[in-house]
Amino acid sequence: MENEVPLIKVTIDGQEIRVPVGSTIMEAARQIGPSVAPPAMCYYKPLQGSGGKCRACLVKVMAGSEKDPRPMPKLVASCITGxxxxxxxENFTNPEVVEARKGVVEFLLINHPLDCPVCDQAGECHLQDFAFENGVGEKRFVEEKRxxxxxxxxxxxxxxMNRCILCYRCVYTANQLTxxxxxxxxxxxxxxxxxTYIKNSLESDFYGNVIDVCPVGALTDKTYRFKSRVWFSKPVDAxxxxxKCSGKVQIWYKGDEVIRVTARKNQWGEVEDFICNTCRFEKKKTSDWVIEGPSKIARNSVIAQNKYGLNQGKKPEYALNYAATNFKKIDDSREYNQNLDQIKKSEDYKALMQKNDKFFSKEKSLK
Structure with missing residues (x-):
């Protein structure tokens, strides 16, 4: 057909995909799946103009195109690069990208407080996931946090504001929905x-959506604060x-009580159908809704814990990749002893026992 958009070929981490002309690297990677899709802290597909601020999605372009196969000299933000x-x-397979991402995590955590034990976002926080999957277990920042x-x-x-990472998502939401x-x-x-300017307040029928788009716990629902941990609640589609809106929501139960109502999110944590404040804040009874069934939650999510049988959780890919690249591989070609008798006869075992005898004899003499 004349109106069909031509497709182009893109290869990401060795996997090839064909996408429409005008697509970004991020959109192409998401079509392949989470195994190659870069993380995103500021990019939000439903919000026009978002992206290009947090640098969490940096990737290495090894070949610019078929016509010009030269690599790009620097890492680029995949969410805004066509x-x-x-x-x-190259994304997860490039050491330069992995190191740069660790730096991005470190910068995002410079002023972010250790509020996870008291934060309502804990368990569904994108910054928690980003830091766990891509960060390091130590920090170098010694100055006082703002x-x-x-x-x-x-x-x-x-x-x-202490938790805010200035991703601008809430600003774009207010611009485009109110x-x-x-x-x-x-x-x-x-x-x-x-x-807000001179302490103005948000008064639009859709301002509650700034809570859903916030990737951290900077904007919280005052009707839900401190009511329950997310892994103790049960999400249901209704x-x-x-x-005013589509009316498609996710209800969160604690026992028989509806403790909060949120918009539904896709696998990338993005809201596709924004909801009004009436649905979010005022309809807190089961009788207000038509229940569709339990929400689909990723098995490796903390929300899914204690809701499935043993050995049902899927091992996260990032943990396997981290182990494969950071731990010493076992040399299966080495000779080994199969039973205790053989071990006791080995020279290594005899040398170890002699060393232990010398140590304990020295300890006795000191006493």
Whole structure:
């Protein structure tokens, strides 16, 4: 057909995919699957203009295109870099990308507090996942972190600026879903913060969606705060007839009580159908909804714990990849003894026993 968009070939971590012209590297990688898709902390496909701020999705372009196969000299942000025909990209397989991502995690955690034990986002926090999968277990930052007092920016939304990573998702949400945005980024440099002008409050029918798009616990639902840990609650898909939004939601139960209502998210953690404040904050009874069934939760998610039988969880790919690249491989070609008698007859065992005898005899003489 005349209106068909031509396809181009892109290779990511050795896997080939054909995508429409105009696609970004991130979109191409997501079509292959989570095994090659870069992480994203600021990019949010349903929000126009998002991306290019957190640098979490940096990748190495080994060949720019079939016509110009030269590699790009620096790492590029996959969420805003267009794919070209014949492009070859390395993500998890490139050591330079892995090291750069560790640096990005370190920068994001410079001012982020260790609030996980008290944060409502714990268990479904993208920064937790990003740091666990791509970060390191130590920090080098010794200066004092910047701190802010919690601020109410609406009657049902509280802002914890200490946790914010300035991804701008909430700003784009307010710009594109509401008629009048009253919050944004104030200040510059290390003084930059999300705030409202002269303490204005969010008053649109859709301002509650800033909670869902926030990748960390900076914007929280005041009606849900401290009610339950996410892994103790049960998510259920439901819908209702609503004249403001699609009415398609996810209900979170604690026992028989509806403790919160959120918009449904896809496998990338992105909301595709934003919901209104009436559905989110005011319909907290089961009778308000038509229950469709339990939500599909990834087996390796903390939300799924204790909800499936033993040995049902799938081992996460990043753990296997980390073990394969960071731990010493076992040399199966080495000779080994199969039973205790053979071990006792070996020279290594005799040498070890002699060493132990000398050690214990020295200990006795000291006493």
């Amino acid at each position: 794919a070209q025909d014949g492009m070859v990209v 701190t802010f007092e919690p601020e109410d920016i609406g009657d049902k939304v509280q802002l914890h 008629e009048k945005r009253v919050h944004g980024v104030m200040g510059r440099g290390d003084h930059a913060q999300i705030s 819908h209702c007839d609503c004249d």
